[in-house]
Amino acid sequence: MRTEWIAQRRGESNVTQMHYARQGKITEEMRHVAKRENLSPELIRDEVARGRMIIPANTNHPSLEPMAIGIASKCKVNANIGASPNSSNIDEEVDKLKLAVKYGADTVMDLSTGGGNLDEIRSAIIQASSVPIGTVPVYQALESVHGNVENLTPDDFLDVIEKHAKQGVDYQTIHAGLLIEYLPLVKNRITGIVSRGGGTLAKWMLHHHKQNPLYTHFDDIIEIFKKYDVSFSLGDSLRPGCTHDASDEAQLSELKTLGELTRRAWEHDVQVMVEGPGHVPMDQIEFNVKKQMEECSEAPFYVLGPLVTDIAPGYDHITSAIGAAMAGWHGTAMLCYVTPKEHLGLPNAEDVREGLIAYKIAAHAADIARHRPGARDRDDELSEARYNFDWNRQFALSLDPDRAKEYHDETLPADIYKTAEFCSMCGPKFCPMQTKVDAEALTELEKFLAKEEAVSNA
Numbered sequence: 001m002r003t004e005w006i007a008q009r010r011g012e013s014n015v016t017q018m019h020y021a022r023q024g025k026i027t028e029e030m031r032h033v034a035k036r037e038n039l040s041p042e043l044i045r046d047e048v049a050r051g052r053m054i055i056p057a058n059t060n061h062p063s064l065e066p067m068a069i070g071i072a073s074k075c076k077v078n079a080n081i082g083a084s085p086n087s088s089n090i091d092e093e094v095d096k097l098k099l100a101v102k103y104g105a106d107t108v109m110d111l112s113t114g115g116g117n118l119d120e121i122r123s124a125i126i127q128a129s130s131v132p133i134g135t136v137p138v139y140q141a142l143e144s145v146h147g148n149v150e151n152l153t154p155d156d157f158l159d160v161i162e163k164h165a166k167q168g169v170d171y172q173t174i175h176a177g178l179l180i181e182y183l184p185l186v187k188n189r190i191t192g193i194v195s196r197g198g199g200t201l202a203k204w205m206l207h208h209h210k211q212n213p214l215y216t217h218f219d220d221i222i223e224i225f226k227k228y229d230v231s232f233s234l235g236d237s238l239r240p241g242c243t244h245d246a247s248d249e250a251q252l253s254e255l256k257t258l259g260e261l262t263r264r265a266w267e268h269d270v271q272v273m274v275e276g277p278g279h280v281p282m283d284q285i286e287f288n289v290k291k292q293m294e295e296c297s298e299a300p301f302y303v304l305g306p307l308v309t310d311i312a313p314g315y316d317h318i319t320s321a322i323g324a325a326m327a328g329w330h331g332t333a334m335l336c337y338v339t340p341k342e343h344l345g346l347p348n349a350e351d352v353r354e355g356l357i358a359y360k361i362a363a364h365a366a367d368i369a370r371h372r373p374g375a376r377d378r379d380d381e382l383s384e385a386r387y388n389f390d391w392n393r394q395f396a397l398s399l400d401p402d403r404a405k406e407y408h409d410e411t412l413p414a415d416i417y418k419t420a421e422f423c424s425m426c427g428p429k430f431c432p433m434q435t436k437v438d439a440e441a442l443t444e445l446e447k448f449l450a451k452e453e454a455v456s457n458a
């Protein structure tokens, strides 16, 4: 759909949505987003110009259907996929992508670290995707030297970044906020560094005793991103890996630097969102969201979870969806899903489904709590269908219709039960929703009550 839109921009030195927005232009992408969000194109343009909303849309990703991430638009959900050296391959990953999109992923990150040729996996995912694709270039840099991080030069990192940009990646996690000065701050933590990209750069700095190359070469990255309109997703290398480590000096120091980098990218009209934790107790979530807005001049926040407790491996889609819902309510723009396999292994297709549904729930709950216009329409429609015992309609309106039908079928499989005025929970004689408090019955009752009152007053 974007082929023609992009063709007009060929040869321009800065093709970012922010660049056009700041010139007062409303691009086709902004118009498309305005329709999807039910907002005016002017509002979209103004939010993008201000940096409070991004439209990740690489000019080399023609199959993309543009979407927006920001506080003015609906809360979004990202699904992480990607092969690892011990598990999965290109076909399985393309299947995961399709499943993620089917269950409502707004963006997808390819976090492959092995399991095949990384360029081919990424290319297959981009081609097959209508949603923005994000990557973490440091992973491929590390893979290219077989895990020997010390062999990498700053140019090696830049080469991978440029390759991903050329291939059509819409946003890249750039761990540029992890300064060498911050490394000693992790001393008192239980889980040290849990960011894979951050850990890689930390090893590089500890070996070379030199500043983070993504920080020293940040302006070079800006120049690459301008040419293709790649958005920054500023990585949080010092995000807490457990509730004990949340909101500590290490995390907040890095956040300050992420704010400075945000404004530096904006000077060149390059779009930015900022990544956040991780593992955070419920009472610190609002603080984390507000602090990010303050430090990063309201650039969209993109959090991983956060998990509100650490004791439920196997169920971390739940521990994290609780935090994600709260983060969304307080103004987080995008929620990165966590699957039941978190901390245990590589998620498979079924985990992708479980993780996504948990996060669609969190994001939607946040939209409702934020009183977004029309946010509850689907809930009200489903509730009406439920009250009217229209089971098929109830399934159709649900986030996971297959699951809803499967569960109903488990006890009442015959077709006739799809209009039955009960389910197997209460059974036909105890279903309270059969008690229709309708207008006619109420009028009768009101008449009766009025008469009673008249009698007692007499």
Ligand SMILES: C[C@H]1O[C@@H](n2cnc3c(N)ncnc32)[C@H](O)[C@@H]1O
Pocket: 080, 081, 082, 083, 084, 111, 112, 113, 304, 337, 338, 339, 342, 346, 347
């Ligand atoms: C930063 C987050 O990224 C997720 N993550 C990292 N690699 C992969 C992958 N190949 N597939 C899915 N999720 C992944 C983990 O959930 C981690 O917590």
Ligand SMILES: Cc1ncc(COP(=O)(O)O)c(N)n1
Pocket: 136, 173, 194, 195, 196, 197, 198, 235, 236, 237, 275, 276, 302, 303, 304, 336
């Ligand atoms: C929300 C989010 N998603 C993905 C990553 C990248 O992972 P890592 O920092 O471990 O390389 C991140 N930092 N934050």
Ligand code: SF4
Pocket: 194, 342, 343, 344, 345
């Ligand atoms: S999820 Fe597994 S590989 Fe990743 S940091 Fe934890 S233990 Fe290491």
Ligand SMILES: [Zn+2]
Pocket: 194, 241, 278, 279, 343
């Ligand atoms: Zn974790």
